[in-house]
Amino acid sequence: MDTQALAAFVEVAESGSFSRAGETLHLSQPAISKRIAVLEEQLDKSLFDRVGRSITLTDAGRTLLPYARRVLHDVEDGRRALSHLSDQVSGRLSIGTSHHIGLHRLPPVLREFTRLYPSVDLDIHFMDSEVACQSVLAGKLEIGIVTLPTQSLPSLEMRLIWPDPLTVVVAPEHPLAKKKHVALTELADHPAVLPDEATYTHRIVKAALQKHGVEPRIRLATNYLETLKMLVNIGLGWSVLPRSMLDSTICAVNVTDLSMQRDLGVVWHERRTLSGGARALLKQLQD
Known part of the structure; x- marks a missing residue:
């Protein structure tokens, strides 16, 4: 059984799409389809139900999936183990x-x-x-x-x-920018733009604020810190960013009793x- 065909099968099963599987494996969609067809022919079983644009695993596909994953993991582990036999790192x-x-x-x-x-x-x-x-x-x-x-x-x-210390930041024109010390309750009066709630960074920020009973008024959330920095700069709200990102476009705010760090x-x-x-x-x- 061809491991390349198994890799295509696993990727289609996990992404639910032939085209997305092709993007991940750097192959065209027809190439992915051909590998799946070869695998189905070898097994004499249909692995996917194709209804319109929807793709779901058949019973045979669901049964094969954990074995296919295991085979690919074992092959990869073998490749890595063999690489240790050579003095050259490659x-x-x-x-x-x-x-x-x-x-x-x-x-x-x-x-x-x-x-x-x-x-x-x-x-x-x-x-x-x-x-x-x-x-x-x-x-x-x-x-x-x-x-x-x-x-x-x-x-x-x-x-x-x-270690990556975090700090509250605002635009240079923000009402809190010129204050030496800001209370958490005062910070909460202003809208925030924060990392998306699914991120580890959001969890760190939320836990630090909830420790003091503060619930931020979130105007917008995004995964990208560079985007948050831009949103802060244009005055959309305060945010929490790594201190390493501080420059003339944003200002750090000294918030009383608030200390945050991500690793x-x-x-x-x-x-x-x-x-x-x-x-x-x-x-x-x-x-």
Whole structure:
């Protein structure tokens, strides 16, 4: 049974779309369809019900899915284990990271890594930290360089790399911008633009505010910190951003009794073999 066909099957099953599976695997939709057709012919079973644009697994597809995942994980673990037999660090290294970390933390790390290990093919995927963690657990990515989960996840190893202090920010023209100290109740009187509620950063901010009985009046939420910075700058509301993003376009506000920090770091699956490239990058991040 062709592992490429199994990979196509798993991706279609998880995304619910032949076209999205093709985008993920860097293949055309006809190429994905052909691989599925070959697999169905080999098994003499239909794996998907296709009704209009809707795609659902058949009983045979649901039965095959966990076995297909296991086969792909075992093949990948074997590839990584074999890479340890060579002194040369090479092969593909799949990484998931957030846009913020990719812009502000990773460039010098990856520049040095590619200089030291030119034979490693970096396969970098930009996504929310929460999605990256789940992709590592599912075996789609080898490591994630992310905002670390606020609570431990089963089978996910985590290592802190960069403490990332957070601060309340406003536009330079905001009524709170010139005040030396701002009470939480006064802050809550103004509208906020915050990270999306599904993000770890939102949970950190919400927990810090709820500790003092404050419920923010959220005008807008988005996953992208650079977008939040722009929204703050144009006066749409206050927000909470990493101190590292402070510049002349926004002002930090000293809010009484409010201290927040998120942790940025690396995650990997505790039961999967890491490739030579992944181990080298982990060591570089720690150093």
